[in-house]
Amino acid sequence: MTGYQIDDVPSMEIDDEFKQILKDSSADSAQVDLMSEAIIAVDESDNELGAISKVEAHHSSGDLHRAFSVLLFDSNNRLLLQKRASHKVTFPNVWANSCCSHPLFSESEREIKDALGVKRAAIRKLKQELGIEEGQVPLSDFHFITKMVYSSRMNEEWIEREIDHILIIKADVDVNFNENEVSEVKWVDQQELEEMLVADVEGDGEIAPWFRCIASRLMTQEWWDSVGDSDKLSKISDDLIHDMGDVSHMLSYAEGAGLNVSIKEVKPLVERRISDSLRASKHSTLSDAMMHLVDGGGKRLRATLPWLVSKAVGDSHSGLLDIGAAIEIVHNFTLVHDDIMDDDDTRRGLNAVHIEYGLPTAINAGDAMLAIAFERLVLAKGLDNKDVAAMVNRLAWMVRRVSEGQQLDIEFEDRIAVSEEDYFEMIEGKTAVMFLTCAEIGSRMSGADDETIQCMADWGLAVGLCFQLMDDLIDVLSDSDTLGKPAGSDLAQGKRTLMVIHALSQDDSQGLADLKAVLGKGDSATQEEIDLGLKALADLGSIDYARERAEMYHSKAHSCLDRLPVNPAIKALRELTDYQLKRIS
Template identity: 70%
Template sequence: MNCVLSHWELITQSQQIVENSSCSDRESTDTGVHMAGYDISDVPTVELSDSEQGLLAEIGADSVQSQLMAESIIQVTEKDEVIGPVSKISAHRDAGALHRAFSVLLFDAENRLLLQRRADDKVTFPGVWANSCCSHPLHSESELIEEDNLGVKNAAIRKMEQELGISPDSLSTDDFHFMTKMRYSARMNETWIEREVDHILVAKVDVELKPNPNEVSEVAWVTFDELEEMLIEENPQNGSIAPWFRCIAALIMTKEWWDAAGNSSALAELADDEIHDMGDVTHMLPGAEGAGLNVSVLEVKPLVEERIMNSLMASRHERLAAAMTHLIHGGGKRLRATLPWLVGKAVGDTHSGMLDVGAAIETVHNFTLVHDDIMDDDDVRRGRNAVHIEFDLPTAINAGDAMLAIAFESLVQAEGLEDKDVAPLVNRIAWMVRRVSEGQQMDIEFEDELAVSEEDYIEMIEGKTAVMFLTCAEIGARMAGADQDIIDCMADWGLAVGLCFQLMDDLIDVLSDSDVLGKPAGSDIAQGKRTLMVIHALSQPDSDDKTTLLAALGKGEDADPESIQNALIALGNLGSIDYARKRAVEYHAKAHACLDRIPQSPAMRALRELTDFQLKRIS
């Protein structure tokens, strides 16, 4: 069996990677050269932890690939600003870390592009077809140089020797022409992900290839038309195309790049300073596996929180900024903040504008928390003082007002939105805020009413809580380019999840202890909150348990811990806890039924787990 690409009839020049061996039955070859084939002295590395070494051993990574995962590469911001060093394994494991990368497009004298098929020994994305050479600059002096992109060019020369056996003497940094950058993420499975700001380089040089079998299993020189055929007629049995290369070949590189290869001035005219926002492109890889909810949230949570903090800290008044960020510093799951991205990833295309919108909605959510704590007379939120306690009442009210204004400022500045989409988006978020306010007002008025119906309660929590989930899901689907049926379906899903979420939140208040809640258990009873459990209990015939509940309901500070505990027991005896749980399970089932109507994708796993999230907290 020949180890070069024979299918698609693309090859006019091919190279046998390993003599006298088969592609399917070949042991990994250790080059024996220091630091996995690099004959350089400034390779920065980190010591892998026991768990990291164990993971690499578990997946069968050989010594060379394990060494490579210990390299120190460059962690960057979304704008490609250097943050500092990060180990390659940390940058690619679980949620990963955004880091700098490069992709070389190497053309020969006949204007054919070199492709490589990544070796099966590779830890990430083994066996896929990619561009000529793709890797990462190291966090080293020579590869951190920003001027004229010399750092990534030096890295390209290093890796082209290590992967393809191209002598450094046959290459110069002048041979590489920087074209543009792209930012993307692509997940292979639960454990491994690529999250890169990729610098795309073009070179046209006659070189001798001696591919390293530990890195490359096959190579191919292809014409423009042959590559187009590969992109259209991808056959996973012959090797899938790497998501990042599909982005480059199908969405960024044009025929003009091919025609200009080798012409420095022509390439310079085609180059740009943009960072093309590709979003998450996991769906481009056949057979890719999505991550669970926690990992999926962690992928983008720091990016959303950075947006939130930057917008709130922009205030010229230090005390106001501190009050606005007080609850943000207290942490949080950031489910609403990341939901537009999670939904968009499941039903269409993603881009950073979804994170901008998610950050704005999270700011609105925190504004409601600041004011809720004032209205509910709650002193503690997320285990720390409420804003009106930490600062003062006027400052808390003012901070909430300012947060709402800042949220709308952030909305209109969101990336990736066409002008025609801004007004409908702002209108929808404004509708959401109004519905939240209406729900909150109903909640306030219910405290003085005994005859609150279940229908009234559902209307109240739909406004107070569920409408945010509905809006996040609907906007995420719309921004992803989904059709109207899917947008409506995801809105229904968000509503059902939100209703389940609030019902379970009420249950958690009576079933969890104070340490878990970060506030006194049973506080809803002391405040006289008309939860579904209380509404159900009050609708029951008179009994000792009902009397016990009424003795604590709405008594505020006069309700001692013993009376609250007795009231909680009474709710159980009256069947009210079981009834609320039953209704939560019904909405949980409705949410899953919505997801059943959506085409499956790797990102659907996170939405399934989000649907189960609250239910599992007390299961």
């Protein structure tokens, strides 16, 4: 393979889709060839999962993989930096540490003992990128310091998601860089590096996000003082994986990904947390019942929302995925009990839990899920005791408000007079509060200021209200296959949606009579009666009225996002704001 002085570079076959993506990129043929390299996919604990091509690991939502970053110092304690070539597929034209790349999926570079695999990979890449001979950087002179996990998006197409092994070596070397990899090098002392970190440089010549993480968050004075001293370097070495979160905002020209890609980045990580929690019971029937709706799929909006918000307004970390998992478990608990109370037989195209496992087990599963959600919450990474107490209090408040909203929903079915104010109080508790809580917690745990936290809480509330209004509209405007439950079932159950409340306030007419005839009739309602009731909602202007209110909250949510500083992650929040509206537009 181009530029390598080794006999065997493991590679993987790239499918036609990736070949076209690479062809459409601005990278040259040599860089395209390198994207077929087989590198090491890992889990969050840096355990090897298998081989993955470099292109697959970096494209779209990417996959977590092993990487290394070399900090090479000379005898004057100056650090070697490289500016990545314009030919690079990912992050061209940025200043980075001495060498940063990936160990290959080969026997020698997969070895984890004494970090030998990443050290061998470092020697290989120092030669390939910078022309530094192996004899000048012997294996024994490399010191493993620590690891960090981070993600950084360049644009919709390309992302870095790495567990980065940081290595230090002190050596006087001869640099003859490969212009296909590197456009420029320079040696900097501590003061010069600090000046680079605070310089207001955007675009060509700015600092790579991963190197900024190392230099500004990890690289203490002790690191500088320890360079060249094996004993001191051994003392600062640790086995930690420092959680940097998503650092896309550190690159001025970074472009955010859309909602689907942004969710896909962390959805498997959240779902693993959910499954680990719900599968922990030794009672398989209980575990299966709790997992029934989770296994049925779902977009995981609530589960990923704390993470998505934190990226948009501050710093993110993996503890937000634990919080999201806890909220998603609560959400699924409410669905299990909702289906019992509403006497719904199906959910997400599956039998409801009480149909599949029986009523007693369904009730028990819901109760267990609520307890497990709080277990998941208190185990969240990156939270101190004060944070945990605040999160428990806020999640408990959310559950209480959801229960209050559900109680109003139950009582409305037997009440003749339900006002719009009553309805909005109900949906705020039953639906919107969960979005509000996700947004508020995500911004609070990101370190945002009080004004931003309130802004995001307002956004979450507006999105949640719009979401429920649109959900009510979808029930009357979609078919049963799309819904995963009978179309118009809310009418037959007597649900007091905004459309129904509006229609009941109109003057007497045949349409109003048709609506009243089916409202609350339950299983005895015929399809013809349901269809007449749905037609009445349209004829009485009630569907348009509800849509107008949904659009009002949609606009309010966007106005909240307009108040935020520019950040690439806001793109996903805007798409989420539009999500329900587009389903029936």
